[in-house]
Amino acid sequence: DAKTTQPNSMESNEEEPVHLPCNHSTISGTDYIHWYRQLPSQGPEYVIHGLTSNVNNRMASLAIAEDRKSSTLILHRATLRDAAVYYCILIYSGSARQLTFGSGTQLTVLP
Amino acid sequence: DSGVTQTPKHLITATGQRVTLRCSPRSGDLSVYWYQQSLDQGLQFLIQYYNGEERAKGNILERFSAQQFPDLHSELNLSSLELGDSALYFCASSEQRVWTGELFFGEGSRLTVL
Numbered sequence: 424d425a426k427t428t429q430p431n432s433m434e435s436n437e438e439e440p441v442h443l444p445c446n447h448s449t450i451s452g453t454d455y456i457h458w459y460r461q462l463p464s465q466g467p468e469y470v471i472h473g474l475t476s477n478v479n480n481r482m483a484s485l486a487i488a489e490d491r492k493s494s495t496l497i498l499h500r501a502t503l504r505d506a507a508v509y510y511c512i513l514i515y516s517g518s519a520r521q522l523t524f525g526s527g528t529q530l531t532v533l534p
Numbered sequence: 535d536s537g538v539t540q541t542p543k544h545l546i547t548a549t550g551q552r553v554t555l556r557c558s559p560r561s562g563d564l565s566v567y568w569y570q571q572s573l574d575q576g577l578q579f580l581i582q583y584y585n586g587e588e589r590a591k592g593n594i595l596e597r598f599s600a601q602q603f604p605d606l607h608s609e610l611n612l613s614s615l616e617l618g619d620s621a622l623y624f625c626a627s628s629e630q631r632v633w634t635g636e637l638f639f640g641e642g643s644r645l646t647v648l
Binding site for chain 1: 576579592626636
């Protein structure tokens with residue numbers, strides 16, 4: 424699977440937007456971009472995924488660069504409950520689709 | 535609640551022992567995945583089963599084995615346990631036939647080897 428690079432940590436203030444970046448310069452045309460998060464003492468939780476176009480769901484938005492070499496997860500209004508480790512993961516569409524987790528970004532939300 | 539159930543939630547045992555972790559996937563999900571999370575290694579994929587058959591293998595030690603039963607529940611067997619096997623073990627499930635991009639994770643089984 425292609426590699427992703429994320430900042431180790433980020434901070435945000437409560438109720439402000441958060442932009443979590445991910446670089447994936449070796450992404451291939453058939454790789455999907457997935458985001459998961461892991462809250463303290465819980466299993467990972469799906470956030471969003473996309474291929475080429477920007478995506479929105481109830482949790483977040485995913486902005487994908489035109490060349491697909493980077494993407495940004497956007498939390499529109501951070502809450503204390505959004506404090507978690509966020510993982511950006513590439514999945515080849517033809518694979519068994521197991522997730523390969525990197526070290527992720529630890530998001531701290533300040534009240 | 536993801537719908538994935540793992541038992542036991544906590545387990546303490548001694549080196550050299552054998553334990554079995556159990557996972558019940560979400561209703562209708564055919565794929566089961568096992569992951570190990572330790573402080574120094576992060577989340578590591580161990581193995582995947584699809585409808586009873588092994589589908590993919592990751593960094594699973596030879597001392598570890600898994601299987602998926604006809605009712606689709608899965609068990610991860612860890613034997614000759616070492617201190618370094620202390621970790622959180624997560625099970626996840628997905629509906630592989632229609633890929634929604636989502637794996638559903640259980641709350642994990644915390645194994646402590648003393």
